[in-house]
Amino acid sequence: MSLRSDGKFGSPSRPDGDPSPLDAEIVAERPAALAVCVGASKRPSRVEEAADASDTFLMARKLCGLPGHRFVMEDCALSLDVLARVGARPKT
Numbered sequence: 001m002s003l004r005s006d007g008k009f010g011s012p013s014r015p016d017g018d019p020s021p022l023d024a025e026i027v028a029e030r031p032a033a034l035a036v037c038v039g040a041s042k043r044p045s046r047v048e049e050a051a052d053a054s055d056t057f058l059m060a061r062k063l064c065g066l067p068g069h070r071f072v073m074e075d076c077a078l079s080l081d082v083l084a085r086v087g088a089r090p091k092t
Contacts, residue, residue, distance in 0.1 A: 051085035054078055058086065 019027070044052075054076070058069050073083065 047079075047081050048085060050078070050082045051088065054082060055086045 054073075058072065061069070061072065078086075
């Protein structure tokens with residue numbers, strides 16, 4: 001791979017200003033490669049983990065016959081992001 005005059009690696013842009021087909025392909029592959037490197041596609045976020053744990057806890061309370069979920073949610077200081085995902089199941 002050569003170093004271009006602007007200091008970037010890869011093939012230079014075409015005279016009409018459009019990126020070369022190789023550069024366009026590399027740009028298109030970057031998000032997928034980043035997701036694989038980070039493991040984002042396999043690992044749930046902390047919000048999803050908190051929502052799943054909260055859902056399990058609240059369901060256990062309901063099965064035990066304990067009333068009132070509102071004060072539990074307030075005492076645990078669950079964020080709105082977590083509350084919005086409580087009960088939602090990820091696609092498998």
